[in-house]
Amino acid sequence: MNPHLAVSTLGVMEPFRAWTEIDLDALTANLAVVREHAGAATRVMLVVKQDAYGHGAVAIANHAVRCGVGAFGVGTSGEALELRAAGIRLPILVLGTVVEEELPACIRHGVHIGLHTTDRARSLAKLARESGLRARVHLNVDTGMGRLGVPVARAASLLETIHEEEGLELAGVMSHLAPPEGLFDPFAAEQVARFAGVLEEARDADLLGGWVHMANSAGLFTGLRGAEGFGAFDTVRPGIAAYGALPPTLPDADRLEPVLALRTRVVFLKDVPAGTPVGYGSTWRSHRDTRIATLAIGYGHGLPWRLRDGEVLLGGRRAPLVGRLSMDYATVDVGHLPGVEVGDIATLVGRDGNDILSLDDLARAADTIPYEIGCSLGRLPRVHRGGESTLIPAQPPATRAHTPQPGQAVDGARS
Numbered sequence: 001m002n003p004h005l006a007v008s009t010l011g012v013m014e015p016f017r018a019w020t021e022i023d024l025d026a027l028t029a030n031l032a033v034v035r036e037h038a039g040a041a042t043r044v045m046l047v048v049k050q051d052a053y054g055h056g057a058v059a060i061a062n063h064a065v066r067c068g069v070g071a072f073g074v075g076t077s078g079e080a081l082e083l084r085a086a087g088i089r090l091p092i093l094v095l096g097t098v099v100e101e102e103l104p105a106c107i108r109h110g111v112h113i114g115l116h117t118t119d120r121a122r123s124l125a126k127l128a129r130e131s132g133l134r135a136r137v138h139l140n141v142d143t144g145m146g147r148l149g150v151p152v153a154r155a156a157s158l159l160e161t162i163h164e165e166e167g168l169e170l171a172g173v174m175s176h177l178a179p180p181e182g183l184f185d186p187f188a189a190e191q192v193a194r195f196a197g198v199l200e201e202a203r204d205a206d207l208l209g210g211w212v213h214m215a216n217s218a219g220l221f222t223g224l225r226g227a228e229g230f231g232a233f234d235t236v237r238p239g240i241a242a243y244g245a246l247p248p249t250l251p252d253a254d255r256l257e258p259v260l261a262l263r264t265r266v267v268f269l270k271d272v273p274a275g276t277p278v279g280y281g282s283t284w285r286s287h288r289d290t291r292i293a294t295l296a297i298g299y300g301h302g303l304p305w306r307l308r309d310g311e312v313l314l315g316g317r318r319a320p321l322v323g324r325l326s327m328d329y330a331t332v333d334v335g336h337l338p339g340v341e342v343g344d345i346a347t348l349v350g351r352d353g354n355d356i357l358s359l360d361d362l363a364r365a366a367d368t369i370p371y372e373i374g375c376s377l378g379r380l381p382r383v384h385r386g387g388e389s390t391l392i393p394a395q396p397p398a399t400r401a402h403t404p405q406p407g408q409a410v411d412g413a414r415s
């Protein structure tokens, strides 16, 4: 039986109906592959935004530290402070941008911030000066993502502003790739060329400083790394690869292991004659006499409502989801699987026996991407396993140390 219990809103222990399992040893294995692609001298900034894509940022970050990761990328100052409060002392970058009200906490806790505009540079510098600190910023250059980032043509002048401002320290220069296929898409190479142009101009003007980074997982696994030809890229920012859900079309995707497993339980079994409709809208009807198993998971737990023709594993064997998902329940046809019982554990993502379903499989069946599924499943109770495995830290010493500024909190741990 399911041994997992959670404290319910009523303060009593109740068994999990649906939960995720986070395999920290799979994270270790994936970070070893990431390290192979990055090379020993490159800093790995593990992206843990949105609670580490639903995997639980604190546990992931704590373990990643033991695997030689050199920094973390987050989405908000709150996520950064959560890591600080959990004792993470490595550099943390708010990748995108922050809203004005988040700035003081970022400065106080030494959190690095992505920077895009002169106005923000000025307001950030002023705040930092007032607290007697320096704000660490990464200039974000828009080379084709078209979202955040300073336009290429204005990058040099913003770099000058950063250098002028006493309250600012240039901790990095970054850009972000748009194509999900990384360098397999020629547009990524265009972006790299634009970024290299900015870097060259900055170097010539003696304005370059801090880390230089552009590669997400797709970039890294399609060869965007190192200094060769691209300027001194010394940091990479993988997320999805570390969680083992890189698109299967990318190199080495098959060497990555899913970190997250999604499991639930069979709560009801029903024998139905051929022609029986199942679920809202009666969109599915049994073609034969069969047995329907109801699982205690639905779109209310973070499964996409569009999920149609996915599969689940029961005792290591596949069974198709049938009918529409309900808020709390899903239905599978188990007519071909004798021996399924109420209470059995069903696996929607992860290994069961010799078979495995990936986050990507589930995402495809729902016409979405593994990132979205991971985030949505973040609301489920979580069980961690493994974590004894570590990697010999392969970071060069200079990249592991967090150079303190005079008067600046280094670890920023909550007092």
Ligand SMILES: *Cc1c(COP(=O)(O)O)cnc(C)c1O
Binding pocket: 047, 049, 095, 096, 176, 215, 216, 217, 218, 237, 238, 239, 240, 241
């Ligand atoms: C999310 C994110 C990443 C990581 O992307 P993956 O595809 O998960 O590797 C890297 N850089 C930035 C700026 C991001 O927002």
